Amino acid sequence: MTDPPDEPDDAELWRRIRADDADAFGLLFARHGPRIHGYVLRRSGDPTVAEDVTAVVFLEAWRRRGSVTLDQPSALPWLYGVASNVTNRWHRSRRRHHAALARLSSLPPRRPELVEVQAEAAERSRTVLRQIEGLPRRERDVLVLSVWEGLSHHQIAVALGIAPGTVKSRLSRARARLDPDAPAPPPLTPPTPLAILETPS
Amino acid sequence: MTPTPTLDAQRTDQLRSFLTVEAAADAARRRPVLTPARRRLVVGATAALLLAGGLVAVQSVGGSAPAAIAVEVDGEWTTVRIADIDADPDAVVADLRDAGFDAERRTLEVLRTDDGNRVAVGLGDDAPDGARGAVSVGGGGEGGAHGLVGLSVTLPDDVAPPSAPGESGRTLEIDPVDAQTSDGGVLVVEDDLLGAGIRFEPDGGVSLRAGTDATIVVATEA
Numbered sequence: 001m002t003d004p005p006d007e008p009d010d011a012e013l014w015r016r017i018r019a020d021d022a023d024a025f026g027l028l029f030a031r032h033g034p035r036i037h038g039y040v041l042r043r044s045g046d047p048t049v050a051e052d053v054t055a056v057v058f059l060e061a062w063r064r065r066g067s068v069t070l071d072q073p074s075a076l077p078w079l080y081g082v083a084s085n086v087t088n089r090w091h092r093s094r095r096r097h098h099a100a101l102a103r104l105s106s107l108p109p110r111r112p113e114l115v116e117v118q119a120e121a122a123e124r125s126r127t128v129l130r131q132i133e134g135l136p137r138r139e140r141d142v143l144v145l146s147v148w149e150g151l152s153h154h155q156i157a158v159a160l161g162i163a164p165g166t167v168k169s170r171l172s173r174a175r176a177r178l179d180p181d182a183p184a185p186p187p188l189t190p191p192t193p194l195a196i197l198e199t200p201s
Numbered sequence: 202m203t204p205t206p207t208l209d210a211q212r213t214d215q216l217r218s219f220l221t222v223e224a225a226a227d228a229a230r231r232r233p234v235l236t237p238a239r240r241r242l243v244v245g246a247t248a249a250l251l252l253a254g255g256l257v258a259v260q261s262v263g264g265s266a267p268a269a270i271a272v273e274v275d276g277e278w279t280t281v282r283i284a285d286i287d288a289d290p291d292a293v294v295a296d297l298r299d300a301g302f303d304a305e306r307r308t309l310e311v312l313r314t315d316d317g318n319r320v321a322v323g324l325g326d327d328a329p330d331g332a333r334g335a336v337s338v339g340g341g342g343e344g345g346a347h348g349l350v351g352l353s354v355t356l357p358d359d360v361a362p363p364s365a366p367g368e369s370g371r372t373l374e375i376d377p378v379d380a381q382t383s384d385g386g387v388l389v390v391e392d393d394l395l396g397a398g399i400r401f402e403p404d405g406g407v408s409l410r411a412g413t414d415a416t417i418v419v420a421t422e423a
Contacts, residue, residue, distance in 0.1 A: 033216060
């Protein structure tokens with residue numbers, strides 16, 4: 001992902017955000033919000049809460065601006081990590097930001113066409129989520145970021161704060177659980193979701 | 202793979218405006234109690250008290266009851282210990298908050314080693330309430346009269362919990378020096394925690410580096 005030449009990169013945006021620049025924060029959302037929303041929607045399978053969760057992801061990013069140093073060219077992997085945590089601990093995160101979420105509810109309703117798009121995406125996600133719900137959460141997190149979001153092992157490691165080797169081992173274990181009869185773990189390059197999730201009949 | 206977009210430009214702009222307004226409002230009303238700067242102030246004030254020497258017992262504001270915690274400052278590190286194991290856990294939480302820490306009470310599943318001197322609590326996915334990074338060490342022996350067993354820490358959201366290098370590592374017996382999984386695998390947790398500004402002391406104390414955004418958990422036994 002390359003930023004337009006007249007727009008600051010994420011590192012510059014984050015530097016401004018750390019200096020309380022709300023407009024820079026808005027630009028960060030415009031840049032990465034749609035992808036984070038898609039991830040949250042697919043993780044939750046629930047279009048009715050996906051916008052709330054997405055908003056909380058960015059509110060958490062804003063809240064942590066003073067303690068987080070961006071040492072990557074893109075903030076996206078870190079935002080994925082925040083999104084993963086917020087999704088996994090939604091009840092607690094919601095309590096922290098309940099006042100902001102109440103204000104969020106005053107936004108105009110989503111356009112019917114958008115509601116339809118989100119509902120279809122959520123339905124597809126629920127089908128897949130049912131197939132991987134038996135995985136330990138740590139393995140599920142890695143699998144989803146790899147397959148659905150297309151992140152590299154390095155990006156997943158940044159997102160989840162784990163070593164790249166741990167990413168590989170969790171992916172390998174997840175695939176082995178989903179396909180226990182396989183003679184060896186599948187290759188680690190991201191295949192299509194169905195190739196991973198189908199088990200032999 | 203490029204997933205189908207689930208936000209259109211109009212909705213993105215609406216959410217962007219909302220978040221920009223929220224951020225600007227937050228910047229204007231900064232709550233100092235939650236900021237690293239506030240914590241540094243607390244640490245500084247405590248350090249001044251320490252000039253009188255040694256350990257400082259922190260009392261509840263306006264209260265005359267015995268202090269439930271003790272706070273010790275050493276450079277950029279502040280160590281908190283339970284001073285009265287029989288104290289009401291809620292009083293411990295109150296004392297911690299009075300001292301400027303984020304604190305909460307949580308009931309944890311506590312296991313003890315054979316020697317009774319270490320406490321084991323599930324990490325991450327295994328934490329009873331699903332919270333990640335809940336860790337408890339030391340402070341062994343029997344719990345207090347009100348079920349108090351020790352101090353723990355919930356890591357900030359952006360800090361990964363210590364991860365086990367082996368296959369299992371599901372139930373952990375944590376010692377600051379010699380951390381092991383239940384199956385004998387050695388965990389490298391000390392560096393992970395230090396990187397997050399957290400240190401567990403052999404006597405059950407919890408140390409936070411200035412600016413660490415962590416919540417101290419007052420652990421009670423299930």
